[in-house]
């Protein structure tokens with residue numbers, strides 16, 4: 475394999491609610507599996523600042539944070555291999571949120587799905603468009619942008635509903651880079667096509683908002699009871715049944731091997747009774763979950779241990795965030811007054827040195843130009859037939875200065891000495 479830079483994966487879990495089987499199949503299980511692979515660096519965090527947008531019950535936020543942390547650890551997330559932390563332990567996140575807020579167009583946030591859905595709902599009900607809409611909901615994409623950009627994530631595994639937020643994070647990063655220099659990696663959304671949405675007990679997507687979830691670590695008896703409550707039709711034992719549209723079958727498939735799934739498919743055709751099918755499903759899920767459930771219960775009895783794990787994760791995360799935030803503050807001009815470095819121009823961070831820019835014109839020819847540290851045009855080349863020829867002309871200038879310029883002349887109002895000075899500065903900056 476070629477030597478690629480390790481890809482960095484990052485994802486956040488909003489700390490409202492108790493993890494259910496849908497979260498396990500759609501997020502926890504694939505994330506834990508991915509984090510054990512080589513060549514990947516994984517960042518997982520508890521998005522508790524995000525939780526405040528949806529939830530004003532302090533006890534619920536705390537409880538959910540504990541349950542989610544315990545669930546991920548019980549499911550095999552290794553905090554030694556990954557960076558596992560709580561968002562609110564990283565003060566640099568809200569700090570970055572503000573810097574990004576200042577480069578984000580309000581109009582873009584107006585179009586964010588979550589905010590727009592609330593506004594549309596209000597409009598439909600004849601209410602004020604912003605009734606019950608907090609500024610937190612409005613700003614949500616910027617906080618999420620800070621989560622992602624802070625750690626230079628390449629890939630962000632999310633559900634489809636989050637794609638727009640990742641695109642917004644890209645735009646914020648791009649805009650910031652354009653204004654202040656290349657600081658951010660532009661992230662990509664990673665959508666797991668193969669992970670099917672798990673249906674809930676009523677056949678609709680398993681979701682807290684439908685009240686149809688099966689908690690991941692429900693005690694055995696409760697698990698059995700909830701599985702018995704999965705909707706089926708009224709066909710009696712002995713009557714052939716279809717797997718299409720069967721929530722029971724789909725949930726089974728999410729846990730079973732291909733062979734096991736094929737066997738259940740056959741059993742459906744042969745008229746397995748619903749009671750028997752539910753028993754199979756219960757046993758299959760419990761086989762996978764039971765060892766984790768034991769870990770989970772042990773962890774839940776020792777919250778201080780989880781807290782210590784999260785503190786260690788925060789320390790690891792801040793080893794990146796603290797110096798990066800220092801760099802970003804410097805870039806935007808939040809600087810010590812004792813150092814006068816950047817006083818002459820606003821955008822020195824980006825254009826601290828002169829630069830060659832190569833480009834192609836509409837005539838198909840390859841050109842370059844030389845700009846000084848302030849972005850002023852010094853030199854403009856004629857068109858070359860190939861990028862190679864343009865590059866050779868640049869190389870000649872760099873090694874021998876304007877003495878070797880041939881037909882190249884500075885633009886009007888610039889003298890040869892100024893071009894040589896810029897070339898010298900460029901050489902020094904690369905030294």
Ligand code: TRP
Nearest residue numbers: 484485486487488521524618621
């Ligand atoms: N908003 C995401 C959700 O509701 C959670 C989240 C917060 C997140 N910050 C993130 C996901 C950063 C990925 C990256 O699912």
